[in-house]
Amino acid sequence: MNLVVWIVTGLLAALFLMSGSMKLAKSKEQILADPRMGWAETMPAGLIKVIGASEVLGALGLVLPGALEVATVLVPAAAIGLAVIMALAVVTHLRRGERQTALFNAFLLALAVFVAVERIGPQAF
Numbered sequence: 001m002n003l004v005v006w007i008v009t010g011l012l013a014a015l016f017l018m019s020g021s022m023k024l025a026k027s028k029e030q031i032l033a034d035p036r037m038g039w040a041e042t043m044p045a046g047l048i049k050v051i052g053a054s055e056v057l058g059a060l061g062l063v064l065p066g067a068l069e070v071a072t073v074l075v076p077a078a079a080i081g082l083a084v085i086m087a088l089a090v091v092t093h094l095r096r097g098e099r100q101t102a103l104f105n106a107f108l109l110a111l112a113v114f115v116a117v118e119r120i121g122p123q124a125f
Contacts, residue, residue, distance in 0.1 A: 005118045008111055009062050009075075015108070016059035016082060023052025036101070039092050051085065058082040062115065072125035079116035083109050 023031065028045040031037045040048055061078025065071045086109035093102035119125070 001118070002123050005115060005123045006066075009066070009079075009115050012079075012082065012108065012111055012115065013059040013062045016055040016062075020052040020055025020057075020059060023048050024056065039096060039098075054081065054085060058085070066119075066125060069125065072119075075125070076116045076119040079112045079119065083112035083116060086112060 028040060028048060031040045031048065043051075058078045058081050061074050062082070065074040065078075086105050089105040090102045090109060093099075093105060
């Protein structure tokens, strides 16, 4: 089971690292050029950067503490933080009528909760 948790953790980390890096590297105008990023039009540019930084830090927090065996309590904390971000994303997309995107975010939320539960309980370091 530990291998499954590591695989899910790695996939989540990769997704959030890519997504967060994009939000940090691009301007709001560049982000809005992507039709999948319509939610950003109502958000201040600073908030988009905060979301991006949170996703990058969460991705790093999912992998590095466990891989380096230092401060491993940060792994479930990072998973919980990413779960909160995804819960807010689900609400945002549902309000905009973007059900398919909300469903994908709900899936990521479930994966983050899975990692948090496993790393707090049965598969703790």
